[in-house]
Amino acid sequence: MLKYIKGFGTLFLLFVLYYMSTGMVMSISQMTKLTNPVNAWIMCMTGFVLMGMIAYLYSILYKDKRLVVEQVSAKVLKFYWPIFIYIVLLVVQFLFPVGNSRNQHLLIELIQSYPLVAGIIVLIVAPIMEEWLFRGFFAKYLFPHIKGNGQLFLYMLVSGVLFSLVHGPTKLSHFLIYFTMGVSLAWLFMIKRDLRHSIALHAANNLLSFLMILSYKPTL
Numbered sequence: 527m528l529k530y531i532k533g534f535g536t537l538f539l540l541f542v543l544y545y546m547s548t549g550m551v552m553s554i555s556q557m558t559k560l561t562n563p564v565n566a567w568i569m570c571m572t573g574f575v576l577m578g579m580i581a582y583l584y585s586i587l588y589k590d591k592r593l594v595v596e597q598v599s600a601k602v603l604k605f606y607w608p609i610f611i612y613i614v615l616l617v618v619q620f621l622f623p624v625g626n627s628r629n630q631h632l633l634i635e636l637i638q639s640y641p642l643v644a645g646i647i648v649l650i651v652a653p654i655m656e657e658w659l660f661r662g663f664f665a666k667y668l669f670p671h672i673k674g675n676g677q678l679f680l681y682m683l684v685s686g687v688l689f690s691l692v693h694g695p696t697k698l699s700h701f702l703i704y705f706t707m708g709v710s711l712a713w714l715f716m717i718k719r720d721l722r723h724s725i726a727l728h729a730a731n732n733l734l735s736f737l738m739i740l741s742y743k744p745t746l
Contacts, residue, residue, distance in 0.1 A: 533667025536587065540580060540659055545692065547576035551647055552632055554640055570643070577651055584658050587666075594671045595716060598678050608713040612727065615706050616734075624699040637739045648736050653728035660689045660708065661715040661724050678716060685712040707731065 550573030554566045595603075626634065637644040665672075669681040689708030695701035715724040 530668065537659070537663055537667055540583065540663060541692070543576050543580050544655055544659060547573040547580070548647070548652075549573070550576070551643070552636055554636065554643060577655065580655060580658070584663075588658070588662055592670055593665055593719060594673075595678065595719070596672070597674045598672070599675055602675055602678065603717050605714075605717055608710040608717065608727075611706060611710040611713070612731070615703065615710070619703065624697065624703070627694060627700040628696050629694045633735075634739055637736060641740060645736065648732045649729055653725050653732060656689070657711065657715070657721050657725045657728055660685050660692075661712055662721050664688070665715070672716070681716070682709050682712040685709070 550569040553573075554570040633644070633648065637648070664685055665681065668684075669677065672678050672681060686705040686708035689711070690701050690704035693700075693704045695704055711724045711728055714727055715721060718724075
């Protein structure tokens with residue numbers, strides 16, 4: 527029990543650090559609205575320092591990872607399932623657009639104002655950090671030994687819920703989009719037992735959104 531309490535506390539600390547760091551970095555998008563723009567750059571740099579702290583903690587805490595997945599149906603561990611879910615999610619969003627969430631609005635402002643900073647965050651930092659937290663650390667501390675399909679799906683569902691909530695959905699449709707993405711990433715991680723695969727899918731998804739925002743030309 528003590529192990530899980532310690533793990534939960536560690537996860538909470540990492541989540542807080544990541545939430546603070548991303549908020550600080552993204553504050554640069556509001557620089558034109560501030561009387562002293564230097565403050566925005568200081569906040570942005572502080573955010574990157576906090577992200578560096580998370581990376582350092584990852585190098586220490588995750589090196590002795592022990593993840594056991596057993597008695598799970600072979601059909602459930604097929605690589606194509608999470609990819610299929612992700613493709614379906616893209617198609618549904620294309621056919622039934624639901625508008626942007628608050629998090630997406632902030633990202634759009636950042637990408638359009640500071641594409642270089644945004645590119646570093648969206649394409650490199652976010653995929654790596656979020657997969658460390660929501661898939662890697664989450665599995666290590668709370669689901670180190672998954673036994674059976676039930677525990678596997680529980681891990682995927684909880685990981686998806688947390689992933690969605692941290693992105694600040696303002697509508698049920700926004701929650702479901704982030705949740706589905708989180709589930710597909712968690713599923714891919716469990717199949718491969720390697721964060722590089724979920725990081726790659728996460729980065730590919732962010733790249734698609736990044737390019738769409740950059741290419742968007744508002745009509746006058």
